[in-house]
Amino acid sequence: MLDYPSLSAVAAVVREGSFERAASALGITPSAVSQRVRGLEERVGAVLVVRGQPCTATDLGRTLCAHLDRVRLLEHDLPTLGGALGPAEGRLTLPVAVNADSLATWFPAAAAAFGREGEAALDLALDDEAHTAARLRSGEVLAAVTAEREPVPGCRTVPLGALRYAACAASDFITRHFPTGVTPEALRRAPFLRFDRRDFLQSRWAGTAHGVEPAGAVHWVPSTHGFLDMTLAGLAWGMHPVAMAQPHLDAGRLVELPPGQRVEVPLYWTVARLHASLLSRLTKAVRAAAARVLVPPA
Known part of the structure; x- marks a missing residue:
């Protein structure tokens, strides 16, 4: 079974870009973060974090961070378990890929509607709408605004308009x-x-x-x-x-x-098939905001 406190440390380093900022986010010392990351790397027998400015994840590190995102998302809907699936240290964050023009027009309204309840933060990855789906396939994000209508394994696709x-x-x-x-x-x-x-x-x-x-x-x-x-x-x-x-x-x-x-550029919302209330709330906010700005595709 994975050591979730250690995996949370890996995810925090990748998200924050350094061991020091990860320590601040987790409320522990940089030394403790380093020990957790190094210990997990020794157990899996592979490097998970490329040390640098900023620190980045290896392919295996990204895969494990994506797994943690999904575990924590599901744990959010099971509060009575008291963390039985593993400690979820740090702020719950949903990684989402979005294209620049959506981010400049209609997507902020969706983000604001989702963020009003304050249960989770968004980590937005900016990419061309023709390439955001690739971030879903790699497990880097849980949802994406994309121009691809083709299904992504493990995801469902909702038309948004053009x-x-x-x-x-x-x-x-x-x-x-x-x-x-x-x-x-x-x-x-x-x-x-x-x-x-x-x-x-x-x-x-x-x-x-x-x-x-x-x-x-x-x-x-x-x-x-x-x-x-x-x-x-x-x-x-x-x-x-x-x-x-x-x-x-x-x-x-x-x-x-x-x-x-x-x-007209048709856009779609492709989201991981997880029975998670936060993803459902985000999907609802995205569809409502898109409907106010986008047009039905010709």
């Missing part, structure tokens, strides 16, 4: 780069934004709306709010969640590129 995007630019950018209108050739040469190397939304829109592949200067901006700020400043054009862009479009600070064709 996040709608509009191609936008500042009016002075339109004047400089599209003096005779947004033609395919002008669009092909105009500077544009990309979130990261996995972001092809601008190419998707340009190909669908104008039949071209953007080939102008690419500005890499890995922040949803930074993406919007750079567009407002007139640096380049880009695709923005309508929920964020609409006030700027209404005020004339942004102009939507013709033909005003919008792109």
Whole structure:
């Protein structure tokens, strides 16, 4: 049987990034944390924590931390056992993967609704919506906002709706780069934004709306709010969640590129199949918040 106090120490070091901060979170000394981690590593015959700044988990360490997350989640609903499944030291935390645009638009309302009862904290891992499901498959998180509708083993998937995007630019950018209108050739040469190397939304829109592949200067901006700020400043054009862009479009600070064709990205909530009340509460909060912002997919 696993030594849960020691496994809790491993999880705290990975979560907090250092032995000192883990000790503070657990209410014990750094020496005690080190002894617990080292003792568990000796028992399993493998390194669980890569010491560094910050400390990180090995593959086995991540697997054991994911196991602890599930045990503690189930223990939460069995208070009469008095910790029979093993001590659950430290704050109960739910690891969740979410994409940047959801985090910047509708997901905060879900997190706030879930957090009002204060029984557990959220540990959010930020990733592209096309890749968040991989974190579920690895056991790194218990739930994810994802663009994948394919089932993940041991999980259930709930459709949330679609996040709608509009191609936008500042009016002075339109004047400089599209003096005779947004033609395919002008669009092909105009500077544009990309979130990261996995972001092809601008190419998707340009190909669908104008039949071209953007080939102008690419500005890499890995922040949803930074993406919007750079567009407002007139640096380049880009695709923005309508929920964020609409006030700027209404005020004339942004102009939507013709033909005003919008792109929808369907999103799903994939969550571990655990009969845990906290996961059910989080799922309820996520679905309610998504329903207020996302649109039914076309």
